[in-house]
Amino acid sequence: MSLVEHDNLLFHGADWDFGTIQRIHDAVEAIGVGELGLDVYPNQIEVITAEQMLDAYASIGMPLFYKHWSFGKRFAMHESSYRQGLMGLAYEIVINSNPCISYIMEENSATMQTLVIAHAAFGHNHFFKNNYLFKEWTDADGILDYLDFAKGYITRCEERYGHAAVERVLDAAHALMSHGIHRYPRKKKPDLRSEERRERERHLHQEQTFNDLWRTVPTKGAAAKPALSDERRRALLELPQENILYFLEKSAPRLQPWQREILRIVRQIAQYFYPQRQTKVMNEGCATYTHYRIMTRLHETGQISDGAFLEFLQSHTNVTRQPEYDDPHYGGINPYALGFGMMQDIERICTKPTDEDREWFPDIAGRGDAMGVLRDVWANYRDESFISQYLSPHLMRQWRMFHLVDDPDQPELKIEAIHDERGYRRLRRSLSRHYDVGWSDPDIQVIDVDLAGDRRLILHHQVLNRALLHKDDAQRVLQMVANLWGYAVVLKEVEPATGAIFQEHVAHPHETFF
Amino acid sequence: MYIIDRRLNPGGKSLANRQRFIRRAKAQIQRAVRQTAGDRDITDLERGGEVSIPADGVREPSFRRSGEGGVHDHILPGNKRFVEGDTVDRPPGGGGGGSAGGDNGEGEDDFRFVLTRDEFLDLFLDDLELPDLAKRRVATVETQGVRRAGYTVTGSPVNLALLRSMRNSLSRRIAMRRPKPAELLRLQEEIALLEEENSSDERLIELRQQLEQLRLRTKRFPYIDPIDLRYRRFEPVSKPVAQAVMFCLMDVSGSMTEHMKDLAKRFYMLLYIFLTRRYKHVEIVFIRHTHEAKEVDEDTFFNSPETGGTVVSSALREMQRIVAERYSPDSWNIYAAQASDGDNSPNDGNTSATLLRDEILPVCQYYAYLEVGSDSDRMQTGFINHKTSLWQTYETLQGQVANLAMRKVNHRREIYPVFRELFRRRDAEAGARVP
Numbered sequence: 001m002s003l004v005e006h007d008n009l010l011f012h013g014a015d016w017d018f019g020t021i022q023r024i025h026d027a028v029e030a031i032g033v034g035e036l037g038l039d040v041y042p043n044q045i046e047v048i049t050a051e052q053m054l055d056a057y058a059s060i061g062m063p064l065f066y067k068h069w070s071f072g073k074r075f076a077m078h079e080s081s082y083r084q085g086l087m088g089l090a091y092e093i094v095i096n097s098n099p100c101i102s103y104i105m106e107e108n109s110a111t112m113q114t115l116v117i118a119h120a121a122f123g124h125n126h127f128f129k130n131n132y133l134f135k136e137w138t139d140a141d142g143i144l145d146y147l148d149f150a151k152g153y154i155t156r157c158e159e160r161y162g163h164a165a166v167e168r169v170l171d172a173a174h175a176l177m178s179h180g181i182h183r184y185p186r187k188k189k190p191d192l193r194s195e196e197r198r199e200r201e202r203h204l205h206q207e208q209t210f211n212d213l214w215r216t217v218p219t220k221g222a223a224a225k226p227a228l229s230d231e232r233r234r235a236l237l238e239l240p241q242e243n244i245l246y247f248l249e250k251s252a253p254r255l256q257p258w259q260r261e262i263l264r265i266v267r268q269i270a271q272y273f274y275p276q277r278q279t280k281v282m283n284e285g286c287a288t289y290t291h292y293r294i295m296t297r298l299h300e301t302g303q304i305s306d307g308a309f310l311e312f313l314q315s316h317t318n319v320t321r322q323p324e325y326d327d328p329h330y331g332g333i334n335p336y337a338l339g340f341g342m343m344q345d346i347e348r349i350c351t352k353p354t355d356e357d358r359e360w361f362p363d364i365a366g367r368g369d370a371m372g373v374l375r376d377v378w379a380n381y382r383d384e385s386f387i388s389q390y391l392s393p394h395l396m397r398q399w400r401m402f403h404l405v406d407d408p409d410q411p412e413l414k415i416e417a418i419h420d421e422r423g424y425r426r427l428r429r430s431l432s433r434h435y436d437v438g439w440s441d442p443d444i445q446v447i448d449v450d451l452a453g454d455r456r457l458i459l460h461h462q463v464l465n466r467a468l469l470h471k472d473d474a475q476r477v478l479q480m481v482a483n484l485w486g487y488a489v490v491l492k493e494v495e496p497a498t499g500a501i502f503q504e505h506v507a508h509p510h511e512t513f514f
Numbered sequence: 515m516y517i518i519d520r521r522l523n524p525g526g527k528s529l530a531n532r533q534r535f536i537r538r539a540k541a542q543i544q545r546a547v548r549q550t551a552g553d554r555d556i557t558d559l560e561r562g563g564e565v566s567i568p569a570d571g572v573r574e575p576s577f578r579r580s581g582e583g584g585v586h587d588h589i590l591p592g593n594k595r596f597v598e599g600d601t602v603d604r605p606p607g608g609g610g611g612g613s614a615g616g617d618n619g620e621g622e623d624d625f626r627f628v629l630t631r632d633e634f635l636d637l638f639l640d641d642l643e644l645p646d647l648a649k650r651r652v653a654t655v656e657t658q659g660v661r662r663a664g665y666t667v668t669g670s671p672v673n674l675a676l677l678r679s680m681r682n683s684l685s686r687r688i689a690m691r692r693p694k695p696a697e698l699l700r701l702q703e704e705i706a707l708l709e710e711e712n713s714s715d716e717r718l719i720e721l722r723q724q725l726e727q728l729r730l731r732t733k734r735f736p737y738i739d740p741i742d743l744r745y746r747r748f749e750p751v752s753k754p755v756a757q758a759v760m761f762c763l764m765d766v767s768g769s770m771t772e773h774m775k776d777l778a779k780r781f782y783m784l785l786y787i788f789l790t791r792r793y794k795h796v797e798i799v800f801i802r803h804t805h806e807a808k809e810v811d812e813d814t815f816f817n818s819p820e821t822g823g824t825v826v827s828s829a830l831r832e833m834q835r836i837v838a839e840r841y842s843p844d845s846w847n848i849y850a851a852q853a854s855d856g857d858n859s860p861n862d863g864n865t866s867a868t869l870l871r872d873e874i875l876p877v878c879q880y881y882a883y884l885e886v887g888s889d890s891d892r893m894q895t896g897f898i899n900h901k902t903s904l905w906q907t908y909e910t911l912q913g914q915v916a917n918l919a920m921r922k923v924n925h926r927r928e929i930y931p932v933f934r935e936l937f938r939r940r941d942a943e944a945g946a947r948v949p
Contacts, residue, residue, distance in 0.1 A: 018517050022515070022517065029515075042515065043515045043516070044515070044518065045516070045517045045518070046517075046518045046519075046520045047518070047519050047520060047521055048520045049521050051525050052520060052521070052523070052525065052527070055525075055527040055528050058528045058531060059528075059531075067534060068531065068534065069531065069534035069535040069538040069572075070572075070574055071528065071531040071535075072528060072531035072532040072533070072534050072536070073535045073572050073625070075528040075531060075532060075535075076532065076627035077627060079627070079628065080564065080626055080627040080628050083628065099516070103520075106521055163534070167534070171574075174574060175574065175576055176577075177576070178576055178577065179577060322591055323592075324590075324591055324592025325591060325592050326592065326594075333589070399591040399592070400592050400593040400594070401589055401591055401593065402589075402590055402593040402596055403587060403589055404588045405586075405587045406585065406587065406604075408582075408583060408584070411604075412601040413601065413603075414600070414602075415596045415597070415598060415599065415600040415601070416587065416598070417598055418593055418596055418598050419593065420598070422598060423598060427589065430587060430589055441577075442577055442578065461577075463584075464584075465584050465586075466583065467580070467584025467585070468579065468584065469577055469579060470579065470580035470581075471580065472575075473573075473575040473576060473577070474575075474577060476573075476575035477576060477577050
């Protein structure tokens with residue numbers, strides 16, 4: 001084995017140790033930061049076992065989380081399908097925090113660890129640090145501390161008020177999680193220290209102002225207040241409000257302070273994950289493109305062997321495979337494939353543009369500096385805007401995309417557009433709309449409530465394309481809203497154009513909730 | 515960059531979540547467990563296993579659009595022959611290209627997962643209780659043992675607590691400023707050096723005096739003093755007997771069919787599992803009888819055929835003998851389960867009843883009589899109140915003693931309910947009866 005000393009391979013064979021990981025990281029960093037110009041949080045790489053990976057799955061990938069039965073359910077489900085061999089585990093999980101934590105599995109080969117480090121610790125990491133949505137909505141420095149606070153707070157609530165009471169609030173909050181998000185920036189970001197102080201002060205204030213005498217003071221009949229105008233009343237309650245959890249936290253008349261705090265915790269966490277939902281294609285595209293560039297470069301510079309490179313290519317192609325619509329394996333558009341395809345396409349447009357590209361993308365075609373363009377794209381777009389801006393006719397033709405409309409009033413399905421001159425723009429527009437969460441989540445808003453009257457809460461679902469809510473689920477969630485609100489709740493499904501009401505759900509609170 | 519090895523972190527981070535989940539879905543899981551138990555071979559009960567519960571009970575609802583109704587559009591890859599404006603027949607499953615199904619989130623399928631053996635048995639035997647026999651237990655179900663209880667200053671050398679004694683000695687030596695050997699050695703060396711040099715006498719004398727004092731002090735405070743010594747102390751405790759013996763009595767005369775034996779076997783297995791959960795050590799004695807009784811091994815008990823008449827008292831007498839020989843009621847919890855088709859020779863009734871009442875029941879914790887019938891018997895029980903001779907015999911006793919229970923079983927699916935009924939938790943039973 002005299003040749004060993006002459007090559008500059010990072011590793012031989014599949015085995016690795018911590019020295020190897022360090023070498024791999026340094027080599028990947030040299031390329032990622034040095035050549036590609038990535039800007040990343042410091043990395044923290046944690047080696048975990050399969051069981052710990054399952055644990056992490058159960059709590060949405062976060063290293064610490066409060067306790068809830070639904071996480072146990074998720075764990076049981078994953079564990080059962082993992083043990084039966086129905087499901088492989090992800091190679092990595094990466095957390096948007098500072099330092100950026102990546103979990104890597106102990107059974108991965110050295111090649112896979114290289115891939116994972118390039119993908120997660122540099123690709124995702126760069127995206128987390130630079131994308132405007134993450135900058136706006138998440139606090140990478142504080143998230144782990146916040147989760148720690150949340151976990152501790154909920155545990156204390158369980159001790160003080162009992163598991164069942166806390167569970168009821170959490171169930172309701174989880175059901176409303178998708179409607180507990182501010183979609184537009186508000187005044188300030190949550191910050192751990194003020195959170196904690198606020199909670200403590202709220203509690204202290206309560207203790208200080210407690211005076212048993214008040215109980216004995218005879219009360220006059222409440223003085224009649226001048227009736228507010230409807231508009232003024234709504235304005236005071238910030239109505240209409242699409243963030244239902246926020247509204248309940250602030251305005252539900254019968255909630256205890258700790259119940260409000262739990263709603264707030266769930267809401268904050270939903271908000272933290274909101275950017276991830278909106279950038280799946282871009283995030284994976286960015287990470288996949290990055291690892292592809294880095295791995296190729298490592299191979300070119302002789303730092304990984306041909307065998308390792310082939311191993312990488314095999315798993316890379318698996319990840320970026322897009323079955324066609326009539327393939328039995330088809331399960332929707334693969335975000336890895338679409339993201340990677342588009343990033344490569346942008347690179348092509350920058351370096352080898354065709355006339356068509358010059359017409360469609362005059363500002364980037366032939367600019368040469370592909371990485372510069374990509375870094376800019378990664379920083380300033382989300383899936384919806386990214387696709388509507390950068391999906392090129394070339395890629396649509398390559399994928400042979402078409403647009404199919406299923407209108408229940410028509411006897412047959414209709415092909416609305418295909419990958420041709422007339423269809424490009426329409427295809428692109430409808431695909432980008434699929435990635436707009438504002439469009440894919442049903443639009444439900446708190447419309448009105450008369451706090452001085454019967455306190456009935458009125459919600460509206462603005463029906464889009466005549467697609468109504470899943471009836472059973474809607475009724476269940478509405479029941480939870482009613483429990484939190486403390487009075488009757490009605491949900492109307494409204495056609496926005498005409499104001500016609502398709503359906504009405506009503507729920508009355510269970511008295512046991514309080 | 516940091517690399518952190520988390521592999522050695524304690525596992526089971528999700529355990530608390532899992533417990534919450536099981537508690538949440540307890541009713542459904544329990545139902546599933548019992549159903550599984552019915553399907554499964556009874557010897558497999560001790561393993562955990564996969565159960566499936568309706569997804570409905572552990573559903574996490576959310577506001578979402580239903581799959582049906584409304585206009586849906588899909589962007590699909592891989593167009594081969596369509597041009598704009600084409601129409602396509604609706605695929606039978608609804609939804610175009612299958613992507614509509616994906617929008618439904620979790621399906622309505624059953625939710626399957628694996629329970630560990632302990633979880634399985636806990637749920638399986640939950641709310642069952644051994645008959646409450648507190649009075650007997652105080653009198654007879656205790657044994658003496660010893661356990662560690664701190665330290666004492668007296669004791670036999672065997673129990674010397676070396677570490678504790680040495681620690682005491684050390685602290686005493688420090689407190690009394692007993693000179694250290696090194697200190698003495700240093701003085702001696704210095705004296706020897708001075709003696710060699712023949713230098714100033716005063717210094718030498720001073721040092722010698724010092725040395726003498728230290729030696730005296732060393733002698734006065736010994737290295738180990740009797741007051742340092744500590745001994746391990748033990749105290750006697752009474753422990754409940756953690757052993758039980760289970761007597762399986764069965765009639766194997768010609769009238770017992772395979773079906774009946776199978777029923778009996780299932781009942782015995784359940785009882786065995788149940789007892790092993792409560793007692794560390796459970797023994798089983800198999801007694802089969804025709805007109806005479808014999809203790810046999812398990813295989814013979816269930817499988818080998820026998821012919822003859824039926825005299826129940828023979829089995830009771832055999833059990834009495836074995837109890838007297840090997841299982842003193844002072845140190846054993848005795849359970850007996852008898853399975854029979856109810857035949858008994860007419861002149862044996864009284865003998866059996868007396869024997870049971872006076873000899874067997876007083877030493878038993880619990881005596882269960884299981885009357886097994888053939889599948890077709892169920893037809894009759896409805897309108898003809900048919901009572902077998904053994905049933906009649908035991909019925910007379912039931913009012914007089916508390917620890918005799920009797921049930922009739924015709925089909926294997928009745929075994930488990932009957933078993934549950936027999937071992938139902940007392941308070942639940944009392945609650946049911948009071949109103």
